Amino acid sequence: MAGYGGETTAARAPGDVIAGRYRIGGRLGRGGMGTVWRAADELLHRQVAVKEMHLPDAGLTEADADKQRDRALREARSVARVRHPHVVVVHDVVEQDGRPWIVMELVDGRSLADLLAEDGPLAPREAARIGAAVAGALEAAHHHGIQHRDVKPANVLIEQAGGRVVLTDFGIARVPGSNTISETGSFVGSPEYTAPERMSGRAAGPESDLWSLGALLCAAVDGHSPFHRESIGEIVHAVALGDITPPASVGPLMPVVRGLLERDPARRMAAAEVRTVLTAYAERGTEPPTPPLPTGPLLPAQAGAQAPAPPFSPAPEPPVPAVPPARKRGRVAVAALAVAVLAVVSGATAAVVVTRGEHDAGATAAVTTPRTVTTAPVPAARTPTTPPTTPTTPAPYPAGFQRITDPLGFSVVLPEGYARDPQPPRTYYWSADHSFRFGEREQPPGNAYEVMRAQDAAGPKVYQGYRDGVITRTVQHGQPAVLWQFTYDGFGDGRGARRTFDLCWTEGGRMYDIWLSAPLSRVEEERHTFDTARATFRTP
Missing domain, CATH: 1.10.510.10 (Transferase(Phosphotransferase) domain 1)
Structure with missing residues (x-):
């Protein structure tokens, strides 16, 4: 296979084993600096992505080899320093036949x-x-x-x-205390x-x-x-x-x-x-x-x-004028x-790496799902339903939705067919197919952010397979609010993993907590339903 600066020194194929542990599957992507493969970690029995760093086929000096190893280590160290739900996770760095490989999480x-x-x-x-x-x-x-x-x-x-x-x-990240590729003059x-x-x-x-x-x-x-x-x-x-x-x-x-x-x-x-x-x-x-308009002098070079x-002005949307x-x-x-x-x-x-044709996937640990490509035109943009700009302003119900007034006094707009299931102190509403579950709970006023942080910390104990928990400060009904999102393995009913959106805020001397969970396969439908419920929720 062609590599950056020449042919790679050793062709890889499905079935090859790297470092005695990672068995290569299909190729996921290829860029100027490396090729990413799907692999099976035969020690921990999990799927991973491994990035093979490209090396020249001929004339490789020890200094060149050291430079390539340093590049791999720099990338691995860069990612390892940053523990964040939106940064790819690096598991390992190994060497096979003098070539460095980076082992990463597999993002499907x-x-x-x-x-x-x-x-x-x-x-x-x-x-x-x-x-x-x-x-x-x-x-x-x-x-x-x-x-x-x-x-x-x-x-x-x-x-x-x-x-x-x-x-x-x-x-090609810049890491404190190390040289970078671009500093060599290219x-x-x-x-x-x-x-x-x-x-x-x-x-x-x-x-x-x-x-x-x-x-x-x-x-x-x-x-x-x-x-x-x-x-x-x-x-x-x-x-x-x-x-x-x-x-x-x-x-x-x-x-x-x-x-x-x-x-x-x-x-x-x-x-x-x-x-x-x-x-x-x-x-x-x-x-x-x-x-606000920035103040202060321009930089000399600028x-x-x-x-x-x-x-x-978003409405109407005239052509954007060119900057003077x-x-x-x-x-x-x-x-x-x-x-x-x-x-x-x-x-x-x-x-200069210019992506044309096959996308540059130097570290793209993605699994491309096979799909049928048709010649039918695609819309210019996908348009998921957007909630009202001001959540407190009533809006017409989306098609197939209705307002429900609960005996406890709150009301909310949910899809038709939801059935009430009270389990004090929580009140649930289930969709007709028992896939979506809306919940509401009231409690004494408190700090919504601390409440959500505590629930996030307890997530692994409460929810089987708890993962991807993210807490975000927001606003509801003009009051400070907190949105908690997470994924877990589900109810054990064979329907698989679920995603939950959970909003908490204090209003009128009470703390309100509303949430919606649904199968991961229907997350966009869930997002639309939750947005509608959030925008239309009314306190007693």
Whole structure:
């Protein structure tokens, strides 16, 4: 098989055993720096993904071999430092025939790149959910001084069962205390998603990852990066000189995209802020506010940066105006930047990884589910039902839903056919097929966040196979609230794993806790039902 810089020294095939333990199955993906395989861990009896690092076939010096081993160790150490539900888990690093291999968790799903290619662009709300997860992963990585430096759709995985989002491929990450690939004088990365300061070879900090996230959000709702062009030179010009005009399809995400695609790194939104506003929109449809205009001087190298955009009005959605052109003096400065970028790129053409055809899957531990491809046109965007912008405003019931007024005094809109099942202090409502279970509980007022944290900590003892627990601060009925999401193995009735959405808040001197659980295979239907229940829930 072809590798980066030449043929790999040893062809692998299904059935081969690595390090006496990992038996290779099918190939999952291949990129410039490595090939990822499905494998069976014969010691622990679990499925994993193993990444084979590419080495040149001939002329490999000991120094070259050491460099490749250091690369593998750097990637493994990068991920091992960051324990976060949206960062891929590394289990082991082994060596076989002088070649390093990284053993990772197997994420059963597709990359965002594959999803966009096969299903088409996403609705803004789903893009926000994915973007919030990536922002959280970056926030955790940056906390440890690690810069990912290759955030793009091919390196974001979406788990098929529960929709979990995972950031992968830290192969060119900058790790404190170690040299990096790009410091040897060549550029490595994906130009369409690379920040201008990195392209030009200038010092780049964590803010560079946030620029990439802005481009990724645009790609999620529009199908491709706003800097997509036919040649490297055109991409460089778009990033360094062109008007930054996000696609109108970003809709209510425009303030976030504008805040991320700032040429001046000092003006970009921070990962924590991005995560907060995207989570709010993904969960309850609260549109991100237009960020305040930044103050302070521009960086000298960014004297030609574009002015902040005016506030975005989501309805109606006129074509997004181009950002006013920079002053002539700034054009000269940015033109010099473009020349520097072109020099870096032209001197390292072989090192630029541009995904065409098969997606770059250098660390993409994804299982591509076989599917039938048809020639029928796909919709421009999937449109899951979005709850009202203001949860306290009554909305027409979705088709097939009805309002239920419980004897305890609360009311909620649920699908028709739900039956009451009181189990004090909880009140349950079951769907007709006994797959969905809505629950409500009242208790004395308290700190909702602490309550959810305690339940999350007790999760492994209460729920068989408890995993993927995430707690998020939010708002309900104008009051501080907390949303807890998790997966567990289910009721033991043969229907498999379940996903739960649990919202807790204090209102009118009482603490309310409402939740919905459903089979993982129906998580999107569950999300719609929970959003409707949350938006229509009324206290006594």
